[in-house]
Amino acid sequence: MLKNISIKLKEVNFIALTGIIIISILLLTNFVKVLKYSYFELIDADKYINLSNNVEYFIPNDNQYTEINQIADNSAIKFEKNNSKNIYFPENVQKVWLKLKLQDKQASTDNIMYIDCEFIENIQFYMPTTDGKYVKEKPNEYFIFPYINLPENIDFNRDIYINSTWDSNVFNLLLAKDSNFYIIQNLLACFYIGNLGVLLGMLIMNMILFFSSKDKKYLFHSLFTGSLLSLLYCLSGMQKLILGFNSNNRLIALGAMAASTWVLFIYSYLDIKNNMPVLNKFFKLSILFLVLSLYISEIIPDGFTYNILYLHMIIVGLYILISIYSYFKFGMGSIYYLVGIFILFTGFIIYILGSYGLLEWNIFAFSICYPAASIETLLFTIGIIKQIKHEKEVNNKLQLEVITDKLTNIYNRRYFEETVVNKILQLEKEKSLVSMLVLDIDHFKKVNDTYGHSAGDMVLSETAMIIKQCLRKEDILVRWGGEEFVAVLPFTDSKESTTIAETIRLSIENHRFKFVNKITVSIGIAEKDVVEDFHSWFRRADNALYNAKENGRNTVCVCYTNEIKNNS
Template sequence: MMKNKIKKTKLLFYFFIVLIFTFTQFSLPGHAEERSEPIILGKHYDIFRDPSKKITIEDLLSGTYNKSFVASKDDYVFFGHTNDTIWLRLDTEKILKDKQKSYWLEVTDKLDSIEMYLVKEDGSYRVQKRGISNVDDQNIHYRSNLFQIQEPSVKEIYLKLDGELPLSSISFLFATDSFINKIIDYKYLTGMFYGFLLALLIYNLFLFFSLKERAYFYYVLYIFSFILYQATLNSLDVELLGKFLPKLFFIKSSAISGNLLLLFMILFCKEFLELKKYLPRFHNFGNLLLWGTVLSLIASFIIPDVAITNNVTIILAVVVFIFLWLSGIFVLLKGQKMARYYMVGWTVLLGSIIVQALAFLSIIPFHPVIFEEVPAVGAIFESIFLSLALGDKINIIKKETQEIQQILNESLEYKVKERTQELENAKLELEKLANTDRLTQVPNRVRLDYVLEEAFEQAQHHETTFSIILLDIDYFKEVNDEFGHQVGDLVLMNVAQILQNTIREQDTVGRWGGEEFLVICPQTTLDEAVKISEKIRQQLENYQFPIVQRKTSSFGVTSYVNGDTRNTLLSRCDKALYQAKEQGRNCVEFLTDDVNDKISCT
């Protein structure tokens, strides 16, 4: 029984991996047909480096330094830690197709100071200041540095990059409508990403309070520190706290959060893999890395040179990740199966972080995907597999508890039962997850089969009846084809919510498969079930779905009669659904034996 539940839990996690893969492959396409593609500005720049840091915009406009500008060859320009002031020049004739329109220039990098000079044809200019030093100057509450271009007479644009942070320009030019859609998409995907990590954090915090295992506590701290690190990497700290905390915090936030992440990674690894028991030398080396991380964290606050602390943190991160990976390998070689999922997760994350570090050190080409999608995908996969690893450890603890129960005397019996109860609570929680459709949060087919079996037993032993309703979302494939699977998922979630809000308390609704939902109505006649179906049909027809607006469903209804089996009942209901589709969809059809009637059709 326990093995079957473990298998169900693993299958649930594998299914979730597929969802995450889909999530990373498709952005939200709600306005894809209306949206104009942004211009990547990297290769449009002319670049000038000012080692003196004294050259002004007036000096540049005088023409003295025109020959010092060099055309960029890269889509994304990256200069790393430098003492130079970087000037970037854009010719508006090449990038602004219609100067009468309003445009937005977005620089996604976290920068100390960035200034944009809009130079008009008469030589006058207007300046917009952004970056950490000028966070109050940006009116729109957003993580990127945003500049608005709406003067038709603008001839050239100059960007001035300066400060202690690495200087780079991942920059894009948007038309206003396209930029609004881009912000909506980003907010949606960011919410999905951080929502997943927060849900995982809360769930494992629950397991920690239930099981009192320190590995769960360190894992919760690790997830929390990763959320902080990713937020600082994506400039969300500036977006959320830019007007409340001093500039120095944001200058050093990446190094601080990075060292916290390393600290809790080491603590989790040492506890989960039980290095002191299986690999004493690795345990001692882990202690050295732990102290090294603490010193690096303290240095992040004390040392004024941000370049030093950032580079030390990156080098330390590579060493720590290799150590954690090798620790898992050697523990696995010692026959500890709990390390197998740990190794898969850590391998994915190690690869993503190493790629990130190599790009930051300019060893491989700089690209925004390395700092956006790569760590996000790595973190999600790693979190899933570490959760599986912790699940393995639950089973190991359970086996150890059972062995202890056999040899302990009566004075320890109470504690053993208490520990077993804690494990049973965790099992019940996992079983609940295994019986729930992850996307729609309604019962899945496994749970519906169980409820249907109970309804049959009740009807056969007590000579009562029950009804079932099978509904299919009309032309659902067209939603996926036209708008993408993300929008299709939104439709499924909304339909599930409407069904839950419409059915009676004693009814059970669940996802039968794909775009089909099944409603089981105990002690319900066919006429009553038809009325329930019609009520649901009207609710769906009148509901305004996001993006797709209107979506209808077809219904098949039938009731249990003596002699019915599970297959005959479902087959009859499916036949009624087929007839509803034949009648033009968006209607309710029912069957009792070979007699059918159409209730409503729109």
């Protein structure tokens, strides 16, 4: 049963690793295509034009200047020029007016103006028309980025005005031909769906591995992958497309959930409870904070959620330092895990710094966290598989050491009593033949007394090796104690056992031992009767060995069932 489970688990691990390699290749190919058709074309002025540094802005006080007729062509209002490549304002800005003027060569009837941010809401465009009016346009949100089609009768001699309720988001105002806009939106959608699909695949794969191996590391990694999937689903704008809403507060809540499940995974993966018990209280407090922030982020003001985000980043950073320290100090975890965490953390740091205006906001900044998350889950899964495989190898090695005789490298008496006896009972249930050989080295005490215990140890080791070579694959050999060995021969009667025993006896007799030269063995044989218990069977084999010794040693004797009956 255990062997079958082990084989199935190895098959699952092989399939998992193969799937990971294929997904990695597809993911990398997709990302290169997105970069080729989006980022590099985005900076091509003939196809994509960034209007952000042509924008002027005005920040009104409270509820002043809420209508376009209060703003347009009002010489009393002083607009300031945006000198940055992106459009970004601090958290305390609640409302802002933007204006810009397009040149005739920059636009035509098939051009689209869009904003590269999924979280911009309550935004209106006021487009000047040739009849002297302003047409209010609400962005179309059926794509990832909100956009408007420029009206056919747009007046290029007047300013375009944009009114937005600010939510501390950075964005670019871009102009593109409709065909190019649809290409970039479709590619981004495929890119997001592809990465979310990778996370979903890793989630399913980790759950399969958990149910196969019952190892909690896979379970906690599944929880983390699921929460990361939810976070990126919200971040990508898919939630807005499917459910019709997006919010920064929900994003913070999902970030708290991802951080919580990641900390739980680290706690299990690095076995902090046993390896670093001094961190147990810190772990409990950090989990408590992350879980509380998961709930309160939905009800507190937006400004405060960013303070929570800072604390999340500090906690995550501390656990990354703990992971690095535990790997290099104690060898816990794996290099796959460290590389994965570094890639994931770097991807989200670039996204966060870009969203705060500290880095240039472009397609690389807002899309890098998706492949970072996918690569991280791939590497995490590989790391967990390899770590669990290593742990099993170590445990198997330790178990083998417990049941192996160190001197002769064959099984010991403990293995016989814990495992071989059960195998004998199984053979008995199947009504299969089974025989036992009990072997003893003749005059072994004289070897120790004459040549020393080192020579005696060498004799024991070489004798075990010779016996093993003479036995078949299905036969089981153990060192019973001292100079005595026991061999169990499944599916073998006393006649065939005698042939095997004679082969062993002659092989040892003809072997030249170092220092000692000649050694002989006496062997007792007993075929198990279906009605006798193990102890009676062993006693018959031991009696046969005694008879072999009495008959001058270096002989093979068989004790049949009727001989015991006659003696009794």
